[in-house]
Amino acid sequence: MSSTNSYLHQLNDVQRQAVTAINGPVLVVAGPGSGKTRVLTYRVAHLIEEGIPPWDILTLTFTNKAAREMKERIQQVVGQRADRVWAGTFHSIFARILRVEAAHLGYPSNFTIYDSDDSASVIRAIIKEMNLSTEDYNVNAIRARISSAKSNLIPPARYAQDQELMQADLLNKRPHLQKVYEKYVARCKRAGAMDFDDLLYRMFELLHTNPEGVREKYQQRFRYVMVDEFQDTNHLQYEIVKKLVNYEGSPRNICVVGDDAQSIYAFRGATIQNILDFEQDFKKYNIQVYKLEQNYRSTSHIVQAANEVITNNRKQIPKSIWSDKGDGERIRVLKALSDTEEGKRIVDAILEQKNRHHLRNRDIAILYRTNAQSRIFEEYLRRYNISYRVFGGLSFYQRKEVKDILAYFRLAVNAKDEEALRRVINLPRRGIGNSSVEKISLEADAQNVPMWDLLPRVSLTGRTRTAIDGFIHLIENFRQQAATTNAYQAAIYIAKQSGLVDSLKEDTTVEGMGRVENVNSLLDGIKEFVENQADEEPGTDTSLAAYIQSISLLTDQDEQLQDEEYITLMSVHSAKGLEFSSVFVVGMEEKLFPSFMAMDTPEGLDEERRLFYVAITRAEAFLTLSYSASRYRYGQMRYNEPSRFLNEVDLTHVEMAGGMGSTTIMPGMEPDFDRRSAQTPTSGVSGNFKRKTPANQLMADPKTFKPSPSDQIQTGMKVLHLKFGEGKVLAIDGGRDNRVATIFFQGSDTPERRIMLKFAKLQIL
DNA sequence: CTGCACATGTTTTTT
DNA sequence: ACATGTGCAG
Numbered sequence: 001m002s003s004t005n006s007y008l009h010q011l012n013d014v015q016r017q018a019v020t021a022i023n024g025p026v027l028v029v030a031g032p033g034s035g036k037t038r039v040l041t042y043r044v045a046h047l048i049e050e051g052i053p054p055w056d057i058l059t060l061t062f063t064n065k066a067a068r069e070m071k072e073r074i075q076q077v078v079g080q081r082a083d084r085v086w087a088g089t090f091h092s093i094f095a096r097i098l099r100v101e102a103a104h105l106g107y108p109s110n111f112t113i114y115d116s117d118d119s120a121s122v123i124r125a126i127i128k129e130m131n132l133s134t135e136d137y138n139v140n141a142i143r144a145r146i147s148s149a150k151s152n153l154i155p156p157a158r159y160a161q162d163q164e165l166m167q168a169d170l171l172n173k174r175p176h177l178q179k180v181y182e183k184y185v186a187r188c189k190r191a192g193a194m195d196f197d198d199l200l201y202r203m204f205e206l207l208h209t210n211p212e213g214v215r216e217k218y219q220q221r222f223r224y225v226m227v228d229e230f231q232d233t234n235h236l237q238y239e240i241v242k243k244l245v246n247y248e249g250s251p252r253n254i255c256v257v258g259d260d261a262q263s264i265y266a267f268r269g270a271t272i273q274n275i276l277d278f279e280q281d282f283k284k285y286n287i288q289v290y291k292l293e294q295n296y297r298s299t300s301h302i303v304q305a306a307n308e309v310i311t312n313n314r315k316q317i318p319k320s321i322w323s324d325k326g327d328g329e330r331i332r333v334l335k336a337l338s339d340t341e342e343g344k345r346i347v348d349a350i351l352e353q354k355n356r357h358h359l360r361n362r363d364i365a366i367l368y369r370t371n372a373q374s375r376i377f378e379e380y381l382r383r384y385n386i387s388y389r390v391f392g393g394l395s396f397y398q399r400k401e402v403k404d405i406l407a408y409f410r411l412a413v414n415a416k417d418e419e420a421l422r423r424v425i426n427l428p429r430r431g432i433g434n435s436s437v438e439k440i441s442l443e444a445d446a447q448n449v450p451m452w453d454l455l456p457r458v459s460l461t462g463r464t465r466t467a468i469d470g471f472i473h474l475i476e477n478f479r480q481q482a483a484t485t486n487a488y489q490a491a492i493y494i495a496k497q498s499g500l501v502d503s504l505k506e507d508t509t510v511e512g513m514g515r516v517e518n519v520n521s522l523l524d525g526i527k528e529f530v531e532n533q534a535d536e537e538p539g540t541d542t543s544l545a546a547y548i549q550s551i552s553l554l555t556d557q558d559e560q561l562q563d564e565e566y567i568t569l570m571s572v573h574s575a576k577g578l579e580f581s582s583v584f585v586v587g588m589e590e591k592l593f594p595s596f597m598a599m600d601t602p603e604g605l606d607e608e609r610r611l612f613y614v615a616i617t618r619a620e621a622f623l624t625l626s627y628s629a630s631r632y633r634y635g636q637m638r639y640n641e642p643s644r645f646l647n648e649v650d651l652t653h654v655e656m657a658g659g660m661g662s663t664t665i666m667p668g669m670e671p672d673f674d675r676r677s678a679q680t681p682t683s684g685v686s687g688n689f690k691r692k693t694p695a696n697q698l699m700a701d702p703k704t705f706k707p708s709p710s711d712q713i714q715t716g717m718k719v720l721h722l723k724f725g726e727g728k729v730l731a732i733d734g735g736r737d738n739r740v741a742t743i744f745f746q747g748s749d750t751p752e753r754r755i756m757l758k759f760a761k762l763q764i765l
Numbered sequence: 766c767t768g769c770a771c772a773t774g775t776t777t778t779t780t
Numbered sequence: 781a782c783a784t785g786t787g788c789a790g
Binding site: 061062063064065066089090091092095113115116138140196197199200229232264265267268369370371372392426429431432433434435436464552553554571572573574576577592595596597598607608611634 | 778
Binding site: 632633 | 781782785786
């Protein structure tokens, strides 16, 4: 039956093998644009067609969007049965299970999920209460360290015994970090709250301690497990997966799909070691490995450039991505003198492309290393009247006014939630100031009870006492509402009675009105939630608690957009998994891309390079890279050198057109503010590139290497190149600002190379 | 307790 | 540049 199924004919040989190998462990290494999602979804569809009950299948992804798309695509093949598959993010699936099993862990089933801001706030309070120096105890650094400890399965007690960790903290002048960690965990617990890491950690704990045989329950439940973006999993996630599938007598029907070259989240604990470990761990169970190497997304120049770039990394799973879509356009490189000029040139180029190639806005993306870079492009896009959308930055749910009202909702659902309590106990002002809150907090800590429980009996008098009693009454009232009416009714009630909306309305500035607007759209969203839930199946949960749960794992990225026509502006990180006809990767400069934070270590640099790899492989047909000689950073003008990554792209893939500003735009559209930036337009395209070199062939010692100024380099000189070693300059040609040297490097497989002197690092010998 | 001036710390961030 | 947090005077 299944062999005649049409979906199998939509796959190439390797893809089909990966889809139909349903028994035993499978590792799929999937290059960019190689049909990874297709394989994953068809594999699930295939399982169902083969008679596996959908509810036996678990697919874990990283984003809600990926999970949703997968469900939709499975549905297209197998229809409604797709709804019964367990498809979701690690966090959402585990949260769902943890709500059911919460009692085993000493948690209420309506536990709150703390986001990163909540976590930071808890840590900040602990540092303050312990009277630790806020200078040495940087909140974000501590949060990262706690997160990393949890991700590596090191609870506070084990942390205390770990000499290496304790020693490192001591050296960083944070000897009490372990104590902060311990308190943090205790506080989350007593607040009935789990942070993002807890959703994983507690899941592991549940399977590990195995109360009343829950482990076996889920092992039998999930007989087929799949993991997407496996290169992004951290140690803890892999340990959970192993608990689920790697046990005595297990069929070990586990399929992981990933690409080591696209691992860009090492900074938060993701490790490609998991891919290597997976191969080892399942070796004896007849593991099958498939490599998807055909790229269906991009033309050859782009794919080959990507291949070249990534070979500069020290470690990787060998693979060769190829495309049969033809050479396509060469990669363009734009140079600008300032960040403003970069903005203008990019937007000019966008206009030109739109005209010449009839691209729609949605075909185009501007990708950058840091979100702060978006502003200048926004400015020009606005001026040119091109619609765009910026992704990333503050999410809707992170806005203050939204968080404030959500805090009331959270409190109505779980009164133990201390972060929510701190947020709203004096909002709007009701005369319960910092010192009172501090007192309650310290007392709660001493007695190890939630702050909420202490409110009635904490020794405060007079006005404050009255205010607190009023607050208790208010929240009790809200709890009542939340328990008896649906989410929308309760939300409206709370918004009014809390006084929050009224106090927001007092601010009649544009921003103030925007905040009221945001609260209103939140309320609209809740209304929609109630209606949708009611539509689903009669009897589904439309409570405020259910609403809070549904949004606490959502981000802005999940927002479904109509097919509006806009240009996409986002960080390279956010662009992973997406594709566009035309991609502009901007800010290709040292210290920016690669980031100065990651430049010092080889591992950091490799990750930046993978990030660049991700960036360029987003492009289907047109790829433009740009850099600027200077830009503002933290309010200060900085001068930057072009990114070393530009050097790693072979010249053959780059458009060398000397086209001086060939980016003419339609007459009459030239904005006059251009005159304000008194910059002369630079001559068109340029770049600094090298020819193909084998990776890891350092022929000069980087420690003693000192590049000479490029304008001193003349014909006949002996020079040293970092990668190619010693060479002789045979000739120099090109314009004054664009000199290209032909250099003969002895012993290289392609001894004669043409190198752009402007940036190439050469030392005169 | 509240409001304002000053100081501080800035990569990326699926959840 | 800019937002967010802390300290101090009223």
